[in-house]
Amino acid sequence: MKGDAKLQSDSPLESVSEDRLGYGSFADQLAETIISRTPSDGYTIGIYGPWGSGKSTILNFVGEEIEKRDVEITTVKFNPWWFTGQADLIEKFLTQLGASLESDSDMTNIRENLTKLSGALSTLPLNAFTGVPADQLVGTAHQLLDEEPGSVNEIKQEIESDLRELDGTIVVVIDDIDRLNPQETLQMFQIIKSIANFPNVTYLLAFDRSVVVDALEEEGNIKDGYLYLDKIIQLPLHIPTQRSEALESLFLDSLKSISEEHRVDTERWSVLLHQGLLPMLDTPRDVIRLSNTVSVMSATIGTEVDFVDLVGLEALRVFYNDVYQEIRSTPQRFVGYRSSGYRRNEDPDEYVDILPNEEEEKEAVQSIMTTLFPNVSDNLNNKFSSYDNWNKKRAQRRICHRDRFPVYFRLDIPEGELATPEIGTILSIATDYNELESELRELLDEPGREQATKASTFFRRLPERMDEIPDQGKKNFIRAIFELGDKMVSCQPLNAQVNEVRHLTLLVETLIGELDEDEIELLKSAISEGNSPYLSSWCLKRYLRDLEEEDSETYSRKPEWISKTQIEELKPAVIESISTAAGNDKLVDIPSLRKPLGIWVEFGDTDAPQEWVDDLTESDEGLVKFIHKMSGITIVNMSQPVFYLDPKWLYDYIERDTLEERLESIDTEEIEMANEVIERYETAVEMIENGKDPSTTENWIFGDRLN
Template sequence: MDKKDRGFVSGVGALASVETNLNAATQAWITSSNLFCKQGIYSMFSPDSDRALESEERDEFGFAGIARKLAPSLIAATGGDGMVIGIEGPWGSGKSTMVNLLRKELLTLNTPNLHIISIAPWLSGDGSSLVRTLIEAMAAVLDTLDEANSKWSRNKKKAIKYGNILRDYAAKTGRGIAPLAKLAGLLLPGASAAGEALDLGAGFLDRFGKAPTDADLKKAISDRLKSLDIRFLVLIDDLDRLEPSQAVEVVRLVRSVADFPKVAYVMCYDRAVLSHALQIGLDVTNGDLFLQKVVQLTFAIPLPEPFDLRLSLRQKAIAIYEEINGRPPSPDELEELRLAIDREGQGLRTPREVKLVLNGIRFAYANLAEQVYFPDICRVNLVKILNPPLYAWLEKYLSLRSVLVTGDAMIDEDERTTLGQELKALLPSDDATSIRSIWSLRRFIPSVRAAEQPKETVFSTESENEKRSISELKRLASSQHYRFYFALTGPKTVLTDAQYQSMIAFAESDLSALKASLIDYIHKPRPLGKSWFEYIVDQFDYSQWQRLSAKQIQGMVLGISDVIVDMLMTAEHARPSMSGIGQKAQDNIRDGLKRLRHLDSEIMAATLGSLWNETRSLGWLIGELYRTELQYHGRIGDRPQAEHLRALTDEQVDAAKPLLERRLADPATRLELRDTPHLPYFLFGWMDMSGKDAPVEWVSEYTKEDANFVKFLLQMRSWSMSDRVYYPLRKSSISYFLDWDETRARLDRLEAAEISGAMATDIAEIRQAIEQGKEPGD
């Protein structure tokens, strides 16, 4: 290791390095820092430790050039009566890098008799050790000169040892330091701690005829420095990290205690931070004005040239992508990355911010490459560093939107208003091109928009194409993937990508395995709200179907259609309700069939053949799916729908009827239909398809036995809600299949027979349901 590179204190010329006099903590820090830099422990894959640069090889922003221009001026400043120079810049702007490159340039210039002393107040501890560190470095230089002069002195005992005068001065002026006699044992290994005075030389003491004061010592030191052909340049970094009391001590040191001729100080700090610290530490009204009294010359770290920071970020982000993925980004990814960095990166001000953003990207993306969209992981880390309140808002908003999309929760108007107000406060600009505008979010969060009313700025509708693209690319706004961007793991209330892909693979090649998997999802506990099966049904809107091949659509349509009966038979879905799972399933299956109909006519025909002939959910198929198609085609009701809203063609509707009626005529099937979930839907669907006679005949046969009669009445209850949920039994529903008066008379006879047990309880429920279902005129 070259002496020039070895530490915080270096001498140029014949003078020996005095770095060994620095305190142990500082030396340990230097050692670890140098090892890190010299070993080159750095890669795009590893987080950047944010250490200041030691050489110009990785200098992206021109600090080395500035150091070359600045170094001669600093050397010149050491030739006068003393000067304090401030290198100013905000945290992260590169001040420490500038100091390192300045030190290297100063050493390269090889100025005779210039001694460079670097001290780190943030690491040195209290004020006394700071004074001691500086003075001891200067004293070592004077020791060398004193030793050279003493060789030619005739009276060596009378020779003045100015190195010891400096040490004495340090002992007297270092606040909180031990008495001189005790300090002697610390600074001079040969001196005892029993009260021996430092050997200053009789000539010095004779000059005063008394014990010298602090002022006497300082004047003697100043006179000596003026007479010598030596100069000192003291580099002090990280002043803006100090506590107020420590900042005051540094200012005291450079302006009063060690204000010597031929000594120039270079202090590095954030002006606003250091001024505030002085204001508190000195209890003055204006710390900035006080700082002006101390610093005679300032140099501000220049801002990087326009786009330099964003270009640096883009270049290194692409390198991270290539290292992790083994390939360059696609043209679409590159364009989206450019847009993300150009917009969200407008707020970048310092190289440190670039490092922090890149560290966030490295840390997350290495393990999440398969779960996130790279431009969005760059976006969210830019927002995290440059606008932390917006980052927190996004995390909260996307978590709420996730449960809204999955149908597990509702967002009330007050909450929408609060979220909207927060967003408008965070992004108040009306200029769509500004990063302070809500429109800046809409490119990657499509559910937000600029609006007059706060509640209308959030949870707005998204197009089918937006939904599909967001989900396919695993973008930040995807309800399946958003949480990876914030928590490195996916939401617990959605299927993982692996689970989803497994299900789709079964749909394409193993229908039995798919059905078994779906039945498992019916019964598998889910952390929030609905079952996993309901979640799956909800997710399969038209945009989701568009992501699948014809074979995959066929498998999902047949799988969901076959097992929906198992879902309808669970306790929570045994009774019909508005917008229940049966209706949701038919809506989504119809979307799948619409997509399949235009994608592959042959697979569509095969799918319909399996539906009409094989599905176990026959009651749902007739009462929900087929009945809706009859309505859309105008076969029943008076509201036919446009052709593009229909899942089936007229020919397909006609072809289904005989196949379904043949199944209904089978005795075994007719017996199984007694346990059909949501029986009214099935019976009215059957009636709409085949007329009244067949279902009335089936009901008559079914209700011959009293137990079945009671069961039938319970099954025919409908659903309503006001202050609570009711299950009324209406005359209008029963009268299609049974005579109402005879039905009530039969109930009377059963009650008169003084039946007990479950049937008595069921009849009591029916009586209550009849009362709840009464209509005017009943």
């Protein structure tokens, strides 16, 4: 890498002369539209595009194109994100609009009246608008203005009168609306539609349409945010889709400063670039993110790695970190190759647990993995390879050779990751449980990788360092997992792509398998002393299910040290964990209630579960929470959580007639999530009436599309 090479900024471009992606022509046409075709009674133009797609760059280009023309146009830039969380956006907007107008005879009255309008509006309860349904906002705003005696309406009419007589147009450019919180987003559109809907003023807005729609629906209490937005935006424009060759050129140019020091296998590079990298590069920001990380890693380990492998690995780290972390933590799945005498009797690894579901994404990730790792290619194609001199891979510094593999991760400390010294510090106190638990609790408050906490990140790294942990430390880690496990699961967002509870269960099995002691006693003690009834129930159910499947051909999960007798010994510890949480009023707050409650009923041999449910559901709020916690959840497209419910799960605890009578009487406006939960129940009942199984997630995902 050249010594003077610098990282690229993802700041928006200022001048059309810097255009690399064909935005200049789009900006030129838009500028001409604003100048020649927008009506004089006011107009609103929206530029839609995802974050990083170049919206701010296009706004700068449009401004430059307008300046080139000899026209009477005043451009006012307003970025509401600068004022987020501060004073009322209405006041800030009107103040900045007035301050941006020139102090000439045509503008003086307008400037003064904008200042007066800002002051007059500050006396009105404008913040109350955010509690009004969005499709009523316009009428509410006008009503408040009309009711205010004299001053506000008169000032606004004077501004409108002066603007109609203005020679020229005012173009108000507003960027970063999609960075506002929902309340501020709603207020910003209230300003545009109801407060500052002035003649001879054209609004040019840039935002991610889906983000804004979500905010409007959340804050404005409307069903169709897209329809509402269409009523405000009179000319919706989508950012031109970048041509793949333009992004390719931009990416290759960004690598020129570092590629000279690397000898590149052109055949492998071509496959990586066109089948793996380019499908991942959707925006200029994606290009900058990847090229910058390659630049940094090349500067630190470039002389010790293969360039193609480095770029491919960094692409996975930036865009598919779950795949990257799996490669990093389980090298045995990737390094080496599948020889004719190697695991011939075992089915090949198909990597279904880490490959994306979306076909195009799956193909791109798979292409990178097969380019980097012959073993992945062998497994996916169910073939065996023969390398006469495998150590050539080591000489070529390829990541697929186990001796070279660690080099690629030596200095990688991405945001949310734990540095090697941090992990070492925790391992050094592993034999002192109190100190260990305190340190892990602190990590629960810090964001980690893949939407998890640093505590979760640490436990994902633990298997890599198993040889460094003394037996007492392993026992303490098992204990800590059952103390903090439910908190770690709860800290994950609903759409997290890593199954936290499954990972912790497998980690416990790994730790116990490393010890030469009574495994079941260790597990019983950790469960009964811990505060994780959900994790404990999940473990028990897993072992019970595995025991039932033990004779099946596909069975391969249950640890060798778990027998039917030992599972029976484990049940009282799990029941104790559940009942303790119930007694401490913490059971309803665990990640999911159905499994622990079912275990409590099945193996507890008391009336306590029903009594607990009766106490919880005595209030309407408790009933809503109970139904929600008894619901299941599935993830669609690796991101969208979908709740589902089978009424039978509720009828085991509440009679149907009683339940439905209670639901009909609930004040849905007073109880959080009441509408959503009641609708979920009614949908489930309707499925049953239509002969569908509500416990089948496909019926909730696809609905009427299923036969």
